[in-house]
Amino acid sequence: MEERGSPDGDPARNLEQGPEGPETPIQVVLRVRPMSAAELRRGEQSVLHCSGTRTLQVSPPGGGPDVAFRFGAVLDGARTQEDVFRACGVRRLGDLALRGFSCTVFTFGQTGSGKTYTLTGPPPQGEGVPVPPSLAGITQRTFAWLLDRVQHLGAPVTLHASYLEIYNEQVRDLLSLGAPRPLPVRWNKTRGFYVEHLRVVEFGSLGALMELLQMGLSRRRSSAHTMNQASSRSHALLTLYISHQTVSQMPPVDTGEPPAGGKLCFVDLAGSEKVTATGSRGELMIEANSINRSLLALGHCISLLLDPQRKQNHIPFRDSKLTKLLADSLGGRGVTLMVACVSPSAQCLPETLSTLRYASRAQRITTRPQAPKSPVAKPPQHLETELLQLQEENHRLRSQLGQMDPKASGLIGARVSWAQRNLYGMLQEFMLENERLRKEKRQLQSSRDLAQDEQRILAQQVHELERRLLSACYLHQPGPGPAPPCPCVMVPPPPCHALPPLCPCPCCHLCPLCQAPLAHWACPRRELHLPQVFGSKAPADIPLSARPPPWVPPCSPGSAKCSRERSHSDWIQTQVLAEMLTKEEVVPSAPPLPMGPLNTSPVLRGGAAVPNLARRLEALKDQIGSSLGRGRSQPPPTEGT
Numbered sequence: 076m077e078e079r080g081s082p083d084g085d086p087a088r089n090l091e092q093g094p095e096g097p098e099t100p101i102q103v104v105l106r107v108r109p110m111s112a113a114e115l116r117r118g119e120q121s122v123l124h125c126s127g128t129r130t131l132q133v134s135p136p137g138g139g140p141d142v143a144f145r146f147g148a149v150l151d152g153a154r155t156q157e158d159v160f161r162a163c164g165v166r167r168l169g170d171l172a173l174r175g176f177s178c179t180v181f182t183f184g185q186t187g188s189g190k191t192y193t194l195t196g197p198p199p200q201g202e203g204v205p206v207p208p209s210l211a212g213i214t215q216r217t218f219a220w221l222l223d224r225v226q227h228l229g230a231p232v233t234l235h236a237s238y239l240e241i242y243n244e245q246v247r248d249l250l251s252l253g254a255p256r257p258l259p260v261r262w263n264k265t266r267g268f269y270v271e272h273l274r275v276v277e278f279g280s281l282g283a284l285m286e287l288l289q290m291g292l293s294r295r296r297s298s299a300h301t302m303n304q305a306s307s308r309s310h311a312l313l314t315l316y317i318s319h320q321t322v323s324q325m326p327p328v329d330t331g332e333p334p335a336g337g338k339l340c341f342v343d344l345a346g347s348e349k350v351t352a353t354g355s356r357g358e359l360m361i362e363a364n365s366i367n368r369s370l371l372a373l374g375h376c377i378s379l380l381l382d383p384q385r386k387q388n389h390i391p392f393r394d395s396k397l398t399k400l401l402a403d404s405l406g407g408r409g410v411t412l413m414v415a416c417v418s419p420s421a422q423c424l425p426e427t428l429s430t431l432r433y434a435s436r437a438q439r440i441t442t443r444p445q446a447p448k449s450p451v452a453k454p455p456q457h458l459e460t461e462l463l464q465l466q467e468e469n470h471r472l473r474s475q476l477g478q479m480d481p482k483a484s485g486l487i488g489a490r491v492s493w494a495q496r497n498l499y500g501m502l503q504e505f506m507l508e509n510e511r512l513r514k515e516k517r518q519l520q521s522s523r524d525l526a527q528d529e530q531r532i533l534a535q536q537v538h539e540l541e542r543r544l545l546s547a548c549y550l551h552q553p554g555p556g557p558a559p560p561c562p563c564v565m566v567p568p569p570p571c572h573a574l575p576p577l578c579p580c581p582c583c584h585l586c587p588l589c590q591a592p593l594a595h596w597a598c599p600r601r602e603l604h605l606p607q608v609f610g611s612k613a614p615a616d617i618p619l620s621a622r623p624p625p626w627v628p629p630c631s632p633g634s635a636k637c638s639r640e641r642s643h644s645d646w647i648q649t650q651v652l653a654e655m656l657t658k659e660e661v662v663p664s665a666p667p668l669p670m671g672p673l674n675t676s677p678v679l680r681g682g683a684a685v686p687n688l689a690r691r692l693e694a695l696k697d698q699i700g701s702s703l704g705r706g707r708s709q710p711p712p713t714e715g716t
């Protein structure tokens with residue numbers, strides 16, 4: 076719980092803000108250690124003064140202008156370890172780690188500035204002697220706070236820990252069962268940079284965790300030099316893995332996969348050092364060079380990360396093992412807290428200013444915190460499949476829309492979805508309309524075909540009948556000489572056919588079937604007799620083919636039916652001829668017909684009459700054939716017969 080009355084209340088409250096935004100800056104707090112006894116003995120002066128809880132004033136010894144630096148919190152030498160723990164904001168990171176985020180706390184500064192002290196307290200006074208609780212650093216306090224938090228959560232939480240150091244650019248496992256040996260740093264897409272074969276140990280109590288910490292601290296390389304009697308010669312990374320899975324759901328540790336869930340990593344960097352100042356020789360100098368090189372790489376990455384064009388920039392995280400393992404914390408998805416440590420002594424001013432500048436700049440670096448997806452929260456298989464199908468359909472529809480109308484593809488956002496909805500609605504309507512029209516067209520076509528077939532058959536029949544009738548007439552023509560007397564004055568018409576009244580002309584011909592005289596229009600010379608038939612009323616301008624047969628009653632002038640009946644005269648003439656030849660009534664079957672079953676459509680009437688016509692045609696052929704045969708066997712009629 077935050078202590079509102081405490082001097083570190085304000086900055087801590089700011090640090091409690093979660094990474095709700097898309098980007099979160101690296102949080103930086105400054106810790107100024109007290110002047111050491113040795114420094115005081117040498118008469119060195121303090122050049123650093125805290126101004127409030129966030130600002131540090133640097134007063135150069137030569138009397139130059141003060142330089143001010145502002146951080147999330149500034150904690151001077153009077154602050155206890157507990158104050159630092161409460162003010163630095165590490166508890167926010169602990170909470171985020173419990174929620175699945177990847178969090179990092181790292182100390183930064185010159186050698187002897189108090190980094191290790193801040194994180195883990197003073198160096199152990201002897202083998203197996205624990206750090207006094209009052210001097211315990213951020214790490215131990217966070218352990219205690221976190222385990223307490225986990226206990227009160229009520230949900231099952233599994234805790235693991237790993238501990239490694241980077242010594243002379245080699246990664247060594249501080250929790251390895253045997254002697255530490257170098258481990259490779261690898262990279263893959265899901266994990267980013269990681270240490271292969273690193274031992275991850277499960278622990279269930281604060282005591283067990285403290286033991287792991289002590290084990291690592293005791294194995295970590297440290298040496299004495301003039302500026303620090305227990306100088307860390309390596310960068311150390313202690314990581315807690317917090318998982319909400321049960322043990323049975325956890326992957327086995329020897330697979331090399333870390334437990335899924337949140338992470339909280341404590342990084343104690345080795346301090347930069349001036350070899351001339353520390354007096355390092357031999358192995359110490361090699362270590363110092365290695366430390367400086369990796370810190371230089373870290374500084375370079377920080378500089379590039381601060382560049383506004385950093386999205387285009389390549390950040391050289393691969394330049395050192397340290398930057399590889401901090402890549403996610405600095406420029407990735409982690410939440411990061413930097414504790415910059417400085418010495419107040421005027422002798423350390425150049426390194427102090429350098430640290431302050433780097434720390435100030437690091438505050439402007441942002442990360443994009445993202446909780447790793449828990450396998451427990453994975454959607455069921457059928458939902459995943461459905462999602463994939465929807466995505467595919469969406470993609471296909473989008474491409475179809477793009478092909479349909481280039482203008483539509485240019486629409487954006489809401490307009491695109493609007494256009495999609497309306498275009499597809501219109502498309503559907505058009506498809507239905509097209510289908511309906513196609514069906515209608517098919518019906519009309521079949522009706523038309525039926526009518527055409529029937530018309531063609533009828534035309535053939537009429538043509539054939541006319542041809543046969545005329546040829547029969549010519550066959551039985553008596554030849555040149557005086558025309559026989561018209562039989563209508565001698566004998567009544569035979570009953571074989573219903574002949575209309577004959578004209579009185581002397582040149583009428585005989586029926587080829589029964590030898591009865593034929594009407595004048597069947598006569599090859601009929602035109603000569605027309606004036607007698609039509610008399611003075613015969614219209615001279617009507618062609619012969621359009622003139623009605625003589626038995627058709629003359630139409631009264633002004634009659635509405637007149638023109639229609641006359642226009643069908645040919646058909647009537649043909650019908651009578653057919654009836655005469657077949658001795659049956661010919662049922663008309665195709666338009667234009669003035670008679671017949673008028674209550675049915677022409678198409679249906681014609682369709683039903685076709686088989687009937689075929690039968691009658693056959694009968695007609697037979698009759699014509701037999702009549703022709705009879706006509707040939709009989710002698711032509713002679714005068715007086």
Ligand code: ADP
Binds near residue numbers: 109303
């Ligand atoms: P670094 O890790 O930065 O090289 P250390 O943490 O080892 O430096 O600190 C160097 C010395 O200063 C140690 O002896 C340590 O006990 C002491 N020291 C550092 N910070 C403090 C502090 N805040 N209070 C008291 N002693 C401190």
Ligand code: MG
Binds near residue numbers: 192306307343344345
């Ligand atoms: Mg140290």
